[in-house]
Amino acid sequence: MVHIQLQLQDEHGAWLLSAGHFNLYLIRFVSCPYHSPTSLGALRSVSVGTMSDSEEDSRDRQLKVVLIGDGASGKTSLATRFAQEAFGKQYKQTIGLDFFLKRITLPGNLNVTLQVWDIGGQSIGGKMLDKYIYGAQGVLLVYDITNYQSFENLEDWLGMVKKVNEDSDVQPVVALVGNKTDLEHMRTVKADRHQRFCQENGTLSLFVSAKTGDSVGRRQRVGYGGGTAVWKVSRQLILPLCNSALPLVPKVSLCFQRVAADILGVKLTKAEMEQSQKVVRAELVDYPHDEDPSRQEANHSKVCCVQ
Numbered sequence: 617m618v619h620i621q622l623q624l625q626d627e628h629g630a631w632l633l634s635a636g637h638f639n640l641y642l643i644r645f646v647s648c649p650y651h652s653p654t655s656l657g658a659l660r661s662v663s664v665g666t667m668s669d670s671e672e673d674s675r676d677r678q679l680k681v682v683l684i685g686d687g688a689s690g691k692t693s694l695a696t697r698f699a700q701e702a703f704g705k706q707y708k709q710t711i712g713l714d715f716f717l718k719r720i721t722l723p724g725n726l727n728v729t730l731q732v733w734d735i736g737g738q739s740i741g742g743k744m745l746d747k748y749i750y751g752a753q754g755v756l757l758v759y760d761i762t763n764y765q766s767f768e769n770l771e772d773w774l775g776m777v778k779k780v781n782e783d784s785d786v787q788p789v790v791a792l793v794g795n796k797t798d799l800e801h802m803r804t805v806k807a808d809r810h811q812r813f814c815q816e817n818g819t820l821s822l823f824v825s826a827k828t829g830d831s832v833g834r835r836q837r838v839g840y841g842g843g844t845a846v847w848k849v850s851r852q853l854i855l856p857l858c859n860s861a862l863p864l865v866p867k868v869s870l871c872f873q874r875v876a877a878d879i880l881g882v883k884l885t886k887a888e889m890e891q892s893q894k895v896v897r898a899e900l901v902d903y904p905h906d907e908d909p910s911r912q913e914a915n916h917s918k919v920c921c922v923q
């Protein structure tokens with residue numbers, strides 16, 4: 617086992633990443649020009665050493681999770697909410713990709729370091745996308761519930777994930793993430809379209825708001841899609857929730873936690889799910905489908921969220 621210490625700075629000298637015990641594929645990443653130099657700066661240092669068996673036993677598990685989906689669907693916001701509990705209103709397009717690291721603990725005191733690869737929406741036509749996705753154990757397919765096109769384009773994003781993994785025995789855990797649920801009143805992608813996509817493609821199903829950190833609006837029964845032989849989908853996690861009298865909604869951090877747990881085959885109990893989530897009630901205002909949501913701006917104040 618090789619122990620690697622990496623330190624990366626952006627072009628302004630801010631630390632992007634400083635951590636050890638990385639897998640070898642990240643080293644490949646560093647040594648190849650996968651990244652636009654404008655968003656990933658200098659590699660500060662690399663040290664390589666060996667690790668004993670006992671050290672290896674006690675080390676954190678490392679998981680690579682990629683966020684993909686159209687530009688402005690909220691991938692960076694989700695990653696920032698997860699890693700830094702922060703949200704920025706201003707849109708700054710991700711060029712290439714950005715990294716986030718966060719350590720989480722799963723049941724059984726299992727420490728997991730998630731490497732979150734936030735892939736810019738413009739990468740869909742680019743040459744590097746397959747390389748960014750390669751090796752990911754988890755894939756969050758993100759769309760904006762108020763932007764139907766961002767949902768439609770998921771076929772292309774998922775197609776790329778399938779292509780990258782076509783020769784692989786182990787398939788990534790894929791989650792469909794409907795973001796911006798705080799804008800429920802502007803929703804253009806119906807929840808049943810979302811669920812159908814999950815069933816057809818065997819993905820996990822999540823609704824979130826990077827802005828609030830929660831899922832708000834229509835109370836969402838968290839569930840898995842129907843599953844196919846192609847995708848690795850564990851149903852263990854969801855059963856307790858499906859049986860729950862009160863459907864629950866996840867916090868952003870729980871989405872990442874659930875994907876990590878599913879990758880590692882760890883079962884989260886209902887109590888563990890509830891620990892990191894708030895149930896949010898919202899009064900809904902339903903509009904005719906053919907109405908342009910932008911014309912509904914004046915009615916936004918009718919939506920009231922009670923926590």
Ligand SMILES: Nc1nc2c(ncn2[C@@H]2O[C@H](COP(=O)(O)OP(=O)(O)OP(=O)(O)O)[C@@H](O)[C@H]2O)c(=O)[nH]1
Binds near residue numbers: 688707735824
């Ligand atoms: N209301 C609301 N706005 C959000 C939410 N998530 C993101 N946004 C906003 O949507 C815009 C785009 O968010 P980003 O996170 O930069 O989107 P992205 O998918 O990373 O975009 P690319 O870098 O182009 O791929 C920003 O103005 C965010 O503030 C959300 O949950 N609710």
